[in-house]
Amino acid sequence: MNSTMQDAPLSITELFRHGAQVFPDSEIITFEGEQARHTSYAKVAERVNRLAGALRTLGIVPGDRVGTLCWNHQEHIEAYFAIPSMGAVLHTLNLRLPPPQLAQIINHAEDRVVIVDDSLTPLLASVIDQCPSIENVIVVGSGEVSGLGEPLAYETLLAAESPTFAWPEIDERSAASMCYTTGTTGDPKGVAYSHRSVYLHSFAVWATFHLDDRGRLLIIVPMFHVNAWGTPYAGWLVGSDLLLPGRFLQPQGLCDFIRQERPTFTGGVPTILTALLNHVQANGGDVSSIKTAVCGGSAVPATLITAYRDVLGIELWQAWGMTETSPIAAIAFPPKGTAPEDEMIYRSKTGRVVPGVELRLVDDSGAEIPHDGEAVGEIEVRGPWITASYYNAEAPEKFHDGWLRTGDVGNIDARNYVQITDRSKDVIKSGGEWISSVELETLLVGHPAVAEAAVVGVHDDRWAERPLALLVLKPGASATPDELRDFLAPKVARWWLPERWTFVDELPKTSVGKLDKKLIRAEYGREKFSVIELEHAKR
Numbered sequence: 001m002n003s004t005m006q007d008a009p010l011s012i013t014e015l016f017r018h019g020a021q022v023f024p025d026s027e028i029i030t031f032e033g034e035q036a037r038h039t040s041y042a043k044v045a046e047r048v049n050r051l052a053g054a055l056r057t058l059g060i061v062p063g064d065r066v067g068t069l070c071w072n073h074q075e076h077i078e079a080y081f082a083i084p085s086m087g088a089v090l091h092t093l094n095l096r097l098p099p100p101q102l103a104q105i106i107n108h109a110e111d112r113v114v115i116v117d118d119s120l121t122p123l124l125a126s127v128i129d130q131c132p133s134i135e136n137v138i139v140v141g142s143g144e145v146s147g148l149g150e151p152l153a154y155e156t157l158l159a160a161e162s163p164t165f166a167w168p169e170i171d172e173r174s175a176a177s178m179c180y181t182t183g184t185t186g187d188p189k190g191v192a193y194s195h196r197s198v199y200l201h202s203f204a205v206w207a208t209f210h211l212d213d214r215g216r217l218l219i220i221v222p223m224f225h226v227n228a229w230g231t232p233y234a235g236w237l238v239g240s241d242l243l244l245p246g247r248f249l250q251p252q253g254l255c256d257f258i259r260q261e262r263p264t265f266t267g268g269v270p271t272i273l274t275a276l277l278n279h280v281q282a283n284g285g286d287v288s289s290i291k292t293a294v295c296g297g298s299a300v301p302a303t304l305i306t307a308y309r310d311v312l313g314i315e316l317w318q319a320w321g322m323t324e325t326s327p328i329a330a331i332a333f334p335p336k337g338t339a340p341e342d343e344m345i346y347r348s349k350t351g352r353v354v355p356g357v358e359l360r361l362v363d364d365s366g367a368e369i370p371h372d373g374e375a376v377g378e379i380e381v382r383g384p385w386i387t388a389s390y391y392n393a394e395a396p397e398k399f400h401d402g403w404l405r406t407g408d409v410g411n412i413d414a415r416n417y418v419q420i421t422d423r424s425k426d427v428i429k430s431g432g433e434w435i436s437s438v439e440l441e442t443l444l445v446g447h448p449a450v451a452e453a454a455v456v457g458v459h460d461d462r463w464a465e466r467p468l469a470l471l472v473l474k475p476g477a478s479a480t481p482d483e484l485r486d487f488l489a490p491k492v493a494r495w496w497l498p499e500r501w502t503f504v505d506e507l508p509k510t511s512v513g514k515l516d517k518k519l520i521r522a523e524y525g526r527e528k529f530s531v532i533e534l535e536h537a538k539r
């Protein structure tokens with residue numbers, strides 16, 4: 001029997017229309033260093049129409065890719081709505097990629113137009129000769145432009161267009177936007193989100209993050225990385241004020257913006273939220289307007305969650321996801337009835353699967369293993385906002401009977417709480433047993449002297465692999481390897497304790513701020529670190 005329901009397409013055009021009509025007075029606020037630029041949804045909506053007109057005048061038709069090389073700001077929001085709603089595909093370019101990789105993804109996506117910030121024109125200029133698909137460059141801002149000849153000016157183009165655009169009917173399964181993986185384990189691969197997947201994911205983000213039109217959402221996660229976790233679309237859908245920090249992502253800039261504009265909610269990777277906490281502890285700063293922050297992208301140390309609660313009065317929610325999962329797949333809320341003293345057991349887990357996503361755990365042979373909170377395997381996911389393939393790239397090893405292989409290793413309990421212990425490529429196998437590098441790292445940053453920690457497996461003649469701990473100490477702090485082992489000893493099995501230690505000024509990170517363990521292992525191989533080996537601790 002057929003249903004009697006209407007078949008309205010699930011599209012970004014619909015998200016856009018709803019926010020614009022229902023919340024015309026909600027604000028879009030861009031930080032510009034000292035001052036913030038305020039505008040309303042109604043004004044932005046008109047400019048979205050003009051931008052679509054301008055792109056059509058330039059010959060952009062449905063299916064064409066339009067790149068953005070931009071920080072988080074009002075014009076990037078305009079591109080987020082105009083490009084998909086006109087049927088074209090928004091390709092957010094990661095401005096931290098090394099130029100050869102940037103050129104590679106522009107070429108792979110065949111971007112016809114790139115919208116670029118004036119401050120980022122030198123970066124685009126460094127690759128444009130190698131990117132034959134780019135026909136037009138549109139520059140946002142009136143600052144100096146370097147190396148791009150006479151590009152088009154964003155404001156001039158918008159001024160020449162009509163404030164209304166005839167939005168086409170959209171096939172909800174067509175591509176709306178795309179983002180490339182960061183390529184730490186191979187070439188970057190393109191994930192193309194559909195209108196339908198963005199629409200459904202927005203509803204999930206709205207519900208999971210408890211967003212509404214009273215909220216003021218500070219979007220720190222870069223809009224070039226997985227649609228800033230979907231927060232611009234979900235926030236707009238429900239009329240939250242969107243606060244965009246531009247390129248002012250250093251703790252001082254964020255603190256100034258927070259003090260001036262008083263966001264209620266934010267999100268970010270652990271490195272950024274740790275830097276903000278350290279800054280406030282060292283220099284003071286009023287971040288009291290923020291009630292909740294979502295943290296994910298890499299493991300969130302329990303000590304960060306408690307410090308946010310105790311020092312800043314902010315509830316920190318750990319979430320898990322990846323470029324391929326749009327990204328929201330799990331969030332760590334304690335189950336109802338949890339006693340206050342047990343809350344941290346759940347808050348420090350990776351997360352509980354969100355509605356719409358299914359999880360399973362498989363062993364090395366691909367056989368399913370139980371969700372008992374103990375058995376360890378690779379996590380596989382499926383659902384309407386999980387990718388089923390990569391754009392124009394074969395990667396059969398990433399999929400398994402219709403499930404995405406996440407490459408994350410861990411356990412799942414009976415209520416579908418996930419605990420990630422490693423990336424499969426980073427697992428340390430010592431004498432046939434697994435050591436969780438993630439757990440050692442999150443424990444080590446709980447030591448008062450440690451600012452950052454990375455643990456990787458390195459060759460050992462006796463045990464095949466043993467953990468090497470790399471640490472960045474806090475300014476002025478000191479700690480010896482023996483002290484750090486004593487600190488870890490009551491918390492982990494004895495054979496997990498590293499006997500190789502190195503202290504560095506900085507840990508290698510990827511373009512989205514995650515530990516670059518591939519590089520760490522390579523640098524260890526090239527003997528770039530001076531390693532302290534504790535002979536007395538060797539087993």
Ligand code: AMP
Binds near residue numbers: 182226320322323
């Ligand atoms: P990306 O596609 O660059 O966003 O990276 C996704 C990967 O980040 C995941 O596969 C995980 O390995 C890691 N990740 C994301 N969130 C978490 C989390 N809460 N805990 C541990 N790892 C995480």
